[in-house]
Amino acid sequence: MCAALAAVLSVAAETCGARAQSSNAPFGPANPFYAPSTLPFHAPPFDKIKDSDYQPAFDAGMAQQLAEVEKIADNPAPPTFENTLIALQKSGRLLDRVNAAFNCVTGANTDPELEKVQEYEAPRLQAEQDEIDLNARLFARIKAIYNQRTSLHLDPESLRLIEYQYQQFVRAGANLSDADKTRLKKINEEDSSLSNAFQTKLLAAAKAGAYLATDASALAGLGQVQISAAADAAKARQQQGWLIPLQNTTQQPDLTFLTNRATRQALFEASWNRAEHGDANDTRATIARLAQLREQKAALLGYPNYAAWTLTDQMAKTPEAAVHFVDALVPAATAKAESEAQEIQSVIDAQHGGFTLAPWDWNFYAEQVRKAKYDLDESQVKPYFELDNVLQNGVFYAAHQLYGLTFKERHDIPVYQPDVRVFEVFDADGKPLALFYCDYFQRDNKNGGAWMDVLVNQSKLLGTLPVVYNVANFDKPVPGQPALISFEDVTTMFHEFGHALHGIFADTEYPSLSGTQVARDFVEFPSQFNEHWASFPEVFAHFAHHYQTGEPMPAELAAKIQRAEKFNQGYRLTELLAAAELDLQWHTLPATAPLQDPDAFEKDVLTKTHLWLAAVPPRYRSSYFLHIWYNGYAAGYYAYLWTEMLDDDAFQWFEDHGGLTRANGDRFRRMILSRGNTEDLAKMYVAWLGAEPSIEPMLKFRGLKDANDTKR
Secondary structure (H helix, E strand, C coil): CCHHHHHHHHHHHHHCCCCCCCCCCCCCCCCCCCCCCCCHHHCCCCCCCCHHHHHHHHHHHHHHHHHHHHHHHCCCCCCCHHHHHHHHHHCCHHHHHHHHHHHHHHHHCCCHHHHHHHHHHHHHHHHHHHHHHCCHHHHHHHHHHHHCHHHCCCCHHHHHHHHHHHHHHHHCCCCCCHHHHHHHHHHHHHHHHHHHHHHHHHHHHHHHCCEEECCHHHHCCCCHHHHHHHHHHHHHCCCCCEEECCCCCCCCHHHHCCCCHHHHHHHHHHHHCCCCCCCCCCCHHHHHHHHHHHHHHHHHCCCCCHHHHHHHHCCCCCHHHHHHHHHHHHHHHHHHHHHHHHHHHHHHHHCCCCCCCCHHHHHHHHHHHHHHHHCCCHHHHHHHCEHHHHHHHHHHHHHHHHHCCEEEEECCCCCCCCCCEEEEEECCCCCEEEEEEEEEECCCCCCCCCEEEEEECCECCCCECCEEEEEEEECCCCCCCCCECCHHHHHHHHHHHHHHHHHHCCCCCCHHHCCCCCCHHHHHHHHHHHHHHHCCHHHHHHHCECCCCCCECCHHHHHHHHHHCCCCHHHHHHHHHHHHHHHHHHCCCCCCCCCCCHHHHHHHHHHHCCCCECCECCCCCHHHCHHHHCCCCCCCCCHHHHHHHHHHHHHHHHHHCCCCCHHHHHHHHHHHHCCCCCCCHHHHHHHHHCCCCCCHHHHHHCCCCCCCCCCC
16 A cells, blocks of 8 residues: 555544554455456456455555545646546545445345444444545535536536535535534444444344244144244254244244244244343444434534435425325325224134234234135245246346346356355347346345345446346245245345346446436335236246246136235235334434434324324334334335335336337336436436326225226
8 A cells, every 4th residue: 555545544544433453454466355356247256355355445445535535626727527526436446346345245144253344344434435525625626516517518417417416515514614524523423333233233133033932833834844944043053943033024924824823922022022122232222322313413414304304315305295295195004904904803703712913913814814815825826936937037037028138147256155146137139238146045144124236336437337136035945945935025026126127227427326326215116116027917927837847827826816916905005104104203303302212202103193003013113123224214214105106107107008018118228227316316207207106006006096097
C-alpha cells in the first residue's frame, strides 16, 4: 500500500471509532480482492477467498476510495460532469468487490470469524461513507453541476445521475453545519453497530429457538421426509431426538401438519418468543435504541420523523401516503380474516375440540378447510414440484418464452458453499448476458427468508455484465431423496427470479442507477409480477410433472391449486398489513418520543390500527423484524403491498394484451426491467402501462373483489 493510502486509512480508522484491533495481515497481490477477478463476468473467486482476506481488503478498499474521493474534491479544475460525477462512478472498485462477496457469504454462509469481521467493519464502513457524503468540497462541486444541469446538453440518463447524486448527498446531510455533521456521524456509527448487532443476535436466537422433540409422538402428522430431516438437524447439532429449525416468519411451515396441539403451541411460541428471553440474544433493547437513533437522525436532517426522511425518494413520497394506502386495505382484509376464523372455529367445534382458535391452530385447521373446499392435500401436490424441474422447466421456461433467454449450468465457476449452483444466461441472440447463482436450501448459518442480490453490477461505463444470485431456505432433502417443494416455495422461486431478471436485464451506463438500485416501493414490483407466471396455465403445465413418473399433474388437481390460490387471503393480507403498520409506526415516532417498550408499543400499534386479531399475528414481530432493523426496509415494508398493486395491475395488462408473448415480454424488458433508476419511477410505470396504477386488480387477485371484473 502506498504511503498516501496508508495515511488516509489511518485517518479513516480514527474517524470510524474502531472497536477491534485492525488486521495486521498485509494487503497485496496474494489477496484475491487485490485485482479484478479474471473469472468469467468478473465473478468472485470464492475458491481462493479465505475469511482472513476480507478485513485487509476492506481496509485497503476504504483507504483507496477515500483517496479517490479526496482527489476529486481537491481537483483545481472547475467542476464538470466528467471530472466529478463520472469520476465518482469509477471510484471504489476494490471496496465494491469485497463488499459484494462479503455481503453474500455473511447472509448465506456465515461463521464466527466472519461475524467478528462484520462487527468490526460495519461502523467503519458507515463512517467511511459519511466521510464521502459529508465532504463539503465534494458537495460544492456536485451542487455547482446540479445548478447548471439544464445548460449541459446531456442525455436523460446523465441528467438523472446528476439529480440523483445531488438528492442523495442532501439526504445524507451535506447541507448540515460542521457541528451537526459530527453529530450525524456518531448517530450513523451507532445505528450501523446496533443494526449489525441485531442481525447477529437474531441469527443466534433463531438457532437457539429451534424446537427439539425427544418423543417421536410429538411429531405426529409430519411426513417421513420431514421427520428424517428433523432427525438429521438434531444429529448435526449433536442432540438427541428431532429438531425443527425456525424460519424467519412468525408462522412455521410444520404447523400445517402437526396433529399434537401442545407441539404446535410449543413450536409457535418458540418462534414468537425467539428473541425475547432476556438473554444475550434478546433484541428488544437493541431495536428500542435503533428506533430512537433514527428519530434523532430525522430531526437533525430537518424531518418530522424517520419515515418522512426515508420516503423522499420513494414512489409514495410521504409517510402519510404510505399509511393511507395501508390503512385503506385493513377493513376488507380483517373482515375476510374474521370470516375465515369463524369457518375454522366451526371445524374445531365440529370435531369437539373444546378450545378457541389460537395462532398455532390456524394453519393446521385452515389446511383442513382447504382440503374440504378444494379437496387439496399438500402431500398430493409436492411430488409434482421437484425443485430442479421447477427451476428448469418453470422459472427458466417462462423467462425463455417471455424474453428469449437460455441457461447453461457451469461447473467451473467457484461457489461459496457446495449447494450453490451457477448458470450462464444467454440473450435471445445467443450473446452471454449474465451469471446466475442459486442457493436454495436452509442452513443454520444462513439468514432466514429468501432474497436476491448482486455480486457484480452491470455498467456500460465500467464494462461489466451482471452477476446475480438468489437465496432461499427450502428444506434440504435427505441424501438420495428428491427436493420436493410446496407451491408456496414454487412461488418464492419465481419471485426471487423476478428480482434476478431486474438485475440480469440491467442496461445502463452508470452503476449507481443500474438494475435493482431503485426505490423500495418499486423494487418488489418485478419480483411480485414474476410470481404470476408460476400459476399461468402454459407455464404451470410445463413444470408440474410427477418426479417419478414424469406424468403431468392431473387437470383436476391443477384446477384445485388455482382455485385455492384465493383461499386464506384475509389471513395472509392481515399478517402483512400488521407488519407494515408496525414498521411505519416505529418510524413515524417523533424525536421527542421516549425510549419505547417494544412489547407494549407493538400491542398499542396493532390495537389502534384495528389489527390486533387474537388468531392472526403479524408476519414479523418487532423483535425479529429483520427487514426493518437490518435489511434496509425501515419505513419501507409497506412496499411489498404497494408493489403488489403495481404488479397485479401489470399482470392484468398482460392478460388484456395476449399474456405470455415475446412481444409483451420484450416491451416490459425494454421499458421497465432494463431501465434501473434512469428515470422517475412513477413516470416510467405510467409510460409502460399507459395509465396510472389501479388497486382494483390487486383486490381481484386477492379474492376481495369480483373475479369477473377483469378489465382495468
